[in-house]
Amino acid sequence: MRILSIETSCDETAVSIVEATGDFPDATYEVLGNALFSQIDIHKEYGGVFPAVAKREHIKTFIPMLKKALEDAALLVEEPSTLSQTDAEKLHTLLSREEGAAEELISFCEAYELPEFDLIAVTSGPGLEPALWVGINFAKALSAVLGSPVVAVNHMEGHILASIFDAVEDDKLAQIAFPAVALLISGGHTELVLMQNWGTYEKIGQTKDDAVGEAFDKVARMMGLPYPGGPQIGTRAQEARAQNLPPYKADLPRPMLHSNDLDFSFSGLKTSVRYAIEGKELTEAEKNALCRDFEDAVTEVLLKKTRTALTQHGAATLIIGGGVSASTHLRQTFQAELLASHPDVEVYLPQRELSTDNSIMIALSGHARASSAATAGAIALIKADGNRSL
Numbered sequence: 001m002r003i004l005s006i007e008t009s010c011d012e013t014a015v016s017i018v019e020a021t022g023d024f025p026d027a028t029y030e031v032l033g034n035a036l037f038s039q040i041d042i043h044k045e046y047g048g049v050f051p052a053v054a055k056r057e058h059i060k061t062f063i064p065m066l067k068k069a070l071e072d073a074a075l076l077v078e079e080p081s082t083l084s085q086t087d088a089e090k091l092h093t094l095l096s097r098e099e100g101a102a103e104e105l106i107s108f109c110e111a112y113e114l115p116e117f118d119l120i121a122v123t124s125g126p127g128l129e130p131a132l133w134v135g136i137n138f139a140k141a142l143s144a145v146l147g148s149p150v151v152a153v154n155h156m157e158g159h160i161l162a163s164i165f166d167a168v169e170d171d172k173l174a175q176i177a178f179p180a181v182a183l184l185i186s187g188g189h190t191e192l193v194l195m196q197n198w199g200t201y202e203k204i205g206q207t208k209d210d211a212v213g214e215a216f217d218k219v220a221r222m223m224g225l226p227y228p229g230g231p232q233i234g235t236r237a238q239e240a241r242a243q244n245l246p247p248y249k250a251d252l253p254r255p256m257l258h259s260n261d262l263d264f265s266f267s268g269l270k271t272s273v274r275y276a277i278e279g280k281e282l283t284e285a286e287k288n289a290l291c292r293d294f295e296d297a298v299t300e301v302l303l304k305k306t307r308t309a310l311t312q313h314g315a316a317t318l319i320i321g322g323g324v325s326a327s328t329h330l331r332q333t334f335q336a337e338l339l340a341s342h343p344d345v346e347v348y349l350p351q352r353e354l355s356t357d358n359s360i361m362i363a364l365s366g367h368a369r370a371s372s373a374a375t376a377g378a379i380a381l382i383k384a385d386g387n388r389s390l
């Protein structure tokens with residue numbers, strides 16, 4: 001099955017072409033083409049992601065990414081032709097909300113001979129709705145021209161699959177034992193999900209306010225560090241650990257550490273950082289120390305709740321996914337600490353390049369959906385769902 005996959009839920013415009021051989025979850029996945037454009041430099045200027053800006057950039061970047069993915073896969077064939085009036089009209093209708101997109105797609109289709117795909121997989125949520133729509137409408141437009149079916153993918157399932165891809169065997173998903181717990185930590189989400197099997201997801205814990213990545217981004221911003229804050233804070237925290245710097249703020253709170261549930265809260269921690277720096281001019285060393293203090297507090301809470309979830313549900317597997325799982329400190333701490341407390345639990349962390357948003361994970365999830373009977377919905381009904389849950 002040749003899959004074209006599209007991800008535009010936040011600030012990455014990504015297109016992949018993946019060949020799946022066999023059935024989910026035992027298939028072999030060959031990534032034939034992969035293209036990703038990160039809008040980070042654009043959003044840096046604003047200190048965060050504005051949906052309208054993200055939408056505009058996705059519209060601008062989608063065709064170049066499609067072209068690159070096809071080129072990568074050696075599937076880009078120049079073949080001038082004229083699109084039929086009916087097809088052109090369809091594209092104008094489907095892309096009527098994405099200014100200039102129909103014209104661009106039409107000239108692309110008239111310059112190249114597009115290959116056939118067995119499936120087009122596109123993220124339909126969760127995410128920023130104006131951004132999601134760009135991917136969905138391009139998917140529908142391509143489907144109209146190529147006749148390929150479209151499947152709507154849940155971004156969070158994508159993150160789960162990304163974490164077990166290439167983990168044990170190249171081009172394969174790891175064969176995980178159930179029940180499994182997934183800790184999903186990104187710019188938009190912080191949740192613990194219980195999986196009794198593939199496709200059955202039960203949210204057992206979540207943040208009551210900020211997502212953990214969002215807290216990283218906001219704290220970084222307060223400290224005058226650029227967006228996205230996670231990697232910035234991570235690098236500085238590692239520096240502080242290497243130099244064994246004394247704490248800048250030893251008593252940062254560990255919100256909800258002892259609450260009797262699996263929920264999180266990070267907004268109070270963020271506020272404590274604000275109070276700790278308000279009106280002060282921090283030295284570089286003090287900033288590094290504070291980054292470490294903050295990262296320590298976050299990691300401690302995430303670890304404690306994850307341990308509780310694993311024990312409560314007798315989990316055999318832990319899957320950590322989402323952008324924050326790129327954190328070196330978090331990776332090391334979880335691996336070492338869980339080996340001590342839960343030696344029988346298999347822990348999966350994504351390859352670094354698959355930890356933040358990408359479209360390879362959307363192809364994997366698309367394949368999972370296509371293999372289940374519940375997928376046969378009408379393409380016209382696919383819509384963006386910013387709050388889509390697993």
Ligand code: KG4
Pocket residue numbers: 010185186187188189212213214216217228229230231234322323324325326327328355356357
């Ligand atoms: O999964 P992702 O790429 O996008 C969303 O779906 O939100 O996650 C992005 C988030 C950002 O908040 C970013 O600051 C955070 O992941 N992040 C990190 C690191 N790298 C990215 N957080 C902590 N440490 C990192 N190394």
Ligand code: ZN
Pocket residue numbers: 155159186187322323356357
């Ligand atoms: Zn994500």
